Amino acid sequence: MASLVRDPFVDPEDWRILRTLAVYRLALIALLLAVHFLELSAWFFDHSEPANFFRIVAAYALPALLLLIATYQRFPSSGMQAHLAFFVDALAILLLMYAAHGASSGLGVLLITPAVGYSLVLPLRLGLLHAALATFAVFGAEFLRQSLNRIEGADLTNAGLIGLMLFVTSLGAGAVAARARKSEALAARFGSDLASLSRINERIVESMDTAVLVIDEERRLRLQNAASRRLLARTDGDSDAGQSIDGQSLISAAPILAQALYRWQEAPNLDPEPIALSPGGADLLPRFTRLGQNAWAPVLVLLEDAARVREQAQQLKLAALGRLSAGIAHEIRNPLSAIRHAGQLLAESPALPEQDRRLLDMIQRHTVRIDKIVEDVLRLSRRDAAVPQNLLLRSFLERCIATWAEGCPAGARAIRIDAIPDQLSVRFDPDQLQQVLHNLWQNSFEHGAAETGEVDSPDEPAPINVRLSAGRLSPGQRPYLDIIDDGRGIPVEVREQLFEPFFTTARRGTGLGLYLSREICEYNQARLSHVPRSSGTRGTQFRLVFAASEAPLTPVPTRS
Structure with a gap:
């Protein structure tokens, strides 16, 4: 019963194949009727019975029309329709062969087209089963016909050749169909992964603080993130900062940025200068990258806050300066300790004049101050990890x-x-x-x-x-x-x-x-x-x- 219900998830390509075979079937019936009415059956087939030939073709037309309607209604399922259609085709062609006096008539080759078509829709084993059943049916019909007449070996040979062609074509079509299904499944999986990565990339770009734009060869906006929409909305004086202006000309949306893009296209090796999209607005540093090798390839534009870039550069300089200061402080500490120790020993001398003692006190005070500076610098560079x-x-x-x-x-x-x-x-x-x-x-x-x-002394x-x-x-x-x-x-x-x-x-x-x-x-x-x-x-x-x-x-x- 499951195969009789409508299956909306089947491959649309299967329905196209079934519909094509249904149209082919009606065209074949029309051709056979034309052969009959033009009285050419005796010319095509040496031993034919025109009356029986016409009856079979006329009876073949009704299920052929119903099968065509079923392909458009997609009911029953594609697999069930393939089995029914092959049964109808095989039965009709076998009766036509019988009416035309056997395999020597050449009508058996008409089984090859439906065998190949249905092998593309059905699994390989079912396609080979159809070929085997059709071969047995051809041999059975030939033996039945020859049992009533004299035995002719040539006709049996023709029946065997028809069966061989059915097996070969069904096997080849089934292998091609299996490979195509595997390729389609692999493409669908890669397509799903690519779509997921695309959605992730879009989400990342959309959430970036840096304004991102893509400009095509006609200098129209093709992609924006939220940051760029806010910037361009403020430029236009639009109150709706989240409104997209995709497809709009860059000259009308941000003329200053368009000028910067033109300067970069004229001299791409020069470092871009900061720009302000609106009077009194923040300085922005544009960065341009061509998305391709051609001159008309789209251009990726990144707008970064120039103040933030300068701050980051300053932080890097301060970090380097901090490491340098820590190294200098470490080198200063050893001679400073020697100076301080020598001053303490000198202060213990009872014969030291009062004027020299005042100078020694000054040396000691500034030595302590330098030592504290060195300690603070080293504390900054060797700060222990915080354990909140x-x-x-x-x-x-x-x-x-x-x-x-x-x-x-x-x-x-x-x-x-x-x-x-x-x-x-x-x-x-x-x-x-x-x-x-x-x-x-x-x-x-x-x-x-x-x-x-x-206060000169911390103890006061x-x-x-x-x-x-x-x-x-x-x-x-x-x-x-x-x-x-x-x-x-x-x-x-x-x-x-x-x-x-x-x-x-x-x-x-x-x-x-x-x-x-x-x-x-x-x-x-x-x-x-x-x-x-x-x-x-x-x-x-x-x-x-x-x-x-x-x-x-x-x-x-x-x-x-």
Whole structure:
């Protein structure tokens, strides 16, 4: 029953073959009828019975017409129609052979065409089965005819040749069909893989931050991603930034880009210059690549933010400079240690004049300052990998303040914790967070002293108070920690340079404390920034925004 239902998933090529055979069948019937009505059957066939010949051909016409209609209706299935059609063809041709007095009439060759056609639709074994059944039927009909007349060996030989041709043609057609099906399956699989890769590539290109365009030989836009549509929409002043303008002329969509493309086509070896698609817009760096060898091949255009490119180049330079600085610092440390040790030995001499002792103190102070710079540079280049952990912020700050107080006289450094929830958690490497906090506190006490001057010794009490407050930027958002002091504050003109390496306004500063603190924060996916104080409010405020914390939350002791 399964073969009698409509099969919409069969190969359309099978239906075309069945329909072609059905048309061929009707054409053959028309030709045989013409031979009969023109009284040419006796001329084509030596021993024929015209009356029986006509009856057989006329009876053959009705199932032939029904089979043609069935191919258009695609019912029953293609396999069932192939079996029915071959049975009808074989029966009709065998009766015609019988009416034309056997295999010598030459009508047996008419079985070859349907045998080849149905072998292309059916599996190879079924095609060979059809050939075998047709061969037995030809021999059976020939033996039946000759049993009523005299035996003629030539007719049996002709029947054998017909059977041989049926087997050979069916075998060849089946092999070709099997190979074609295998090739089609392989092509379909590769086509599916290619379509999947194409969809992946489209998704990747669409999600890129870099604007991507493809321009054809007529300078029309053929492909865009979301970034390029936003850029060109702003150029046109269109409020719908997501609207595609595929097929539009590049000159009308972005005339400045069209000019840059023309300059590149005239001189492809020259480095492209940054362009702005609209007045006051961001500088963009166009990159052109021809997608082919011909001059009329499409051109791939990448539009990158020139400021970002410059920033990346600057980062590479800074990285190289950092490695160079680390190497120099390492080489400086050994002779610096020798100088410092010699100064300490010289300071123990009782016969040292007072003037020389003042010069020696100056040498020792600057030696310590250089040593601290070297230590900070080496710390930047040899920073340990961050191991972020979930920390309960209040308890961690209490332990961190206790560690800080161990190196300071009692009351010299006042650090107060404001209302911080006990369960507020942050995610940070404990040792690195303690290093950041100590840097910020040291910065407040040393550089936030009274307007009269700076504190020359870290052991002297400073009239500075530091308080810590924390919370979340908004419900469910990332937690933050504010470090606020009541010192003299930071002048407006130097705020943009706060986190630059080696920038300092103090005689004893190295200019690496804040830079190192920000680097450590970014290493832990956090952000350290300076928060300007309101007008008339003294002091300095730094805000540390942490990464999102993860459960479970457990207090983590600070490693010393």
